[in-house]
Amino acid sequence: MKPPPFDYVAAATLDEVLEALADTSLEARPLAGGQSLVPMLNFRLAAPERLVDLNGIDELSRIEETEDGGLLLGAMTRHSALECDPRIARRAPLLAEAAPFIAHPQIRSRGTVGGSVAHADPAAELPAVLLTLGARVRIARRSRNGESGSRVERTLDLGDFFLGPFFSALEPDELLTAIDVPPSAPGEGTAFDEVARRRGDYALAGVAARVRLDSRGVCDGAAISLVNGGSTPCLMKEAAQTLVGEKPTPEAIEAAAAACAETSEPAADMHASEAYRRHLIRVLTARVVSHAADRART
Amino acid sequence: MSGIGISTRVNGVAWSGEVEPRLLLSDFLRSVVGLTGTHVGCEHGVCGACTVQLDGEPVRACLMFAVQIDGHEVTTVEGLAATTPGAEISVEQLHPVQQALHEAHGLQCGFCTPGILMTAEAFLRENPAPSREEIREAVSGHLCRCTGYHNIVEGVALAAERLAAGGRAADGKDEP
Numbered sequence: 001m002k003p004p005p006f007d008y009v010a011a012a013t014l015d016e017v018l019e020a021l022a023d024t025s026l027e028a029r030p031l032a033g034g035q036s037l038v039p040m041l042n043f044r045l046a047a048p049e050r051l052v053d054l055n056g057i058d059e060l061s062r063i064e065e066t067e068d069g070g071l072l073l074g075a076m077t078r079h080s081a082l083e084c085d086p087r088i089a090r091r092a093p094l095l096a097e098a099a100p101f102i103a104h105p106q107i108r109s110r111g112t113v114g115g116s117v118a119h120a121d122p123a124a125e126l127p128a129v130l131l132t133l134g135a136r137v138r139i140a141r142r143s144r145n146g147e148s149g150s151r152v153e154r155t156l157d158l159g160d161f162f163l164g165p166f167f168s169a170l171e172p173d174e175l176l177t178a179i180d181v182p183p184s185a186p187g188e189g190t191a192f193d194e195v196a197r198r199r200g201d202y203a204l205a206g207v208a209a210r211v212r213l214d215s216r217g218v219c220d221g222a223a224i225s226l227v228n229g230g231s232t233p234c235l236m237k238e239a240a241q242t243l244v245g246e247k248p249t250p251e252a253i254e255a256a257a258a259a260c261a262e263t264s265e266p267a268a269d270m271h272a273s274e275a276y277r278r279h280l281i282r283v284l285t286a287r288v289v290s291h292a293a294d295r296a297r298t
Numbered sequence: 299m300s301g302i303g304i305s306t307r308v309n310g311v312a313w314s315g316e317v318e319p320r321l322l323l324s325d326f327l328r329s330v331v332g333l334t335g336t337h338v339g340c341e342h343g344v345c346g347a348c349t350v351q352l353d354g355e356p357v358r359a360c361l362m363f364a365v366q367i368d369g370h371e372v373t374t375v376e377g378l379a380a381t382t383p384g385a386e387i388s389v390e391q392l393h394p395v396q397q398a399l400h401e402a403h404g405l406q407c408g409f410c411t412p413g414i415l416m417t418a419e420a421f422l423r424e425n426p427a428p429s430r431e432e433i434r435e436a437v438s439g440h441l442c443r444c445t446g447y448h449n450i451v452e453g454v455a456l457a458a459e460r461l462a463a464g465g466r467a468a469d470g471k472d473e474p
Binding site: 001002003004005006007008010034035038039041042043051053055080100103104105106107109110198199200 | 302318322342356357360362365366421434
């Protein structure tokens, strides 16, 4: 249970990170909070030749309330900051609500938003929560041969970022630098809940929901995402669409929850059968959508 | 693999030297610094036995590398009690959290205890008057195979009472 040897780079600036990742003759991995990567190293499930430590780079841990009413989260924003920072509670209360479900306090001291998203674990809370919020990711790399400028940046809808279990759209020389959370619309409510065997364990299933109601109390926008509801963190577009144009009555919510359970693709493993996970998804979706709708009314 | 130079403080004592990048913080504390109070359990961040404080915040020492504490301060369970350096029995007075866990029978074999103490001390600094439910949440990241947890929760609650009543300050820096 000891990690294999690696070359260690303590980067002080973003440029140093991109420089270290640009040399693709070495298999390099950024080291963010390390709460998923270091266990993989200890188990020798991963053996990168180089680790590029991001912990010394201040600009990656900035949290900004943007002018449009949204939120910019540097990739190194700790889970503990999501839990405690008043700017998060003000601009994206769903993140603050979901953060205490992530593992344990000792993990939240170190674990980061960017690390969780880049890890692309379908069982993680933050990818699902950020999908529900319509977040975008900012990605940077050093210019490759023939490209002008020193740095190339791109942004991507989070919905296009997750390609498979633990597999994202990041290229080996790219770094996820920040996450943009759009502003919440008036009349919008959000909620999160999950079921785990023990407190702090990975959830058997979890659901994040966002519901927007117009002045008549009719839903004019909804988003639902699942934790452990498929092979990637997934947005349940069809199920959410069934709510639009309806008042969030118990019947309408139950129909959306049933659609969500039906179209989900949960896996069976030693912790829960597929049928049990579907059951949890239906119950949790109804609960969370109802809660989000209540919050949208007030 | 060549070493990397680091300068750090462990329980207030400066340490400088070279470490191999892959050396886990838990192994550094035990094998290099010689502080064996930090216990190594699962080595993948589940059991909580190796919990120490990094700049006052509880972290898993098995999920960090020694190179990462360069310029930072680490506190281990050895840093809690008031001690007389060099004495045969150096511990003069247990920290209130240690004393309370002892009195409440919050440990049996004691393997998980150092980690729980480091979490509890940091937790009570943030939340000096916690409910039983909040204590359970705070220590949920620690596995204990002996006690059934009940007396650990009682011990942390007792420590909170003692600290509120003017026990030695939880940062260990103020004398009674």
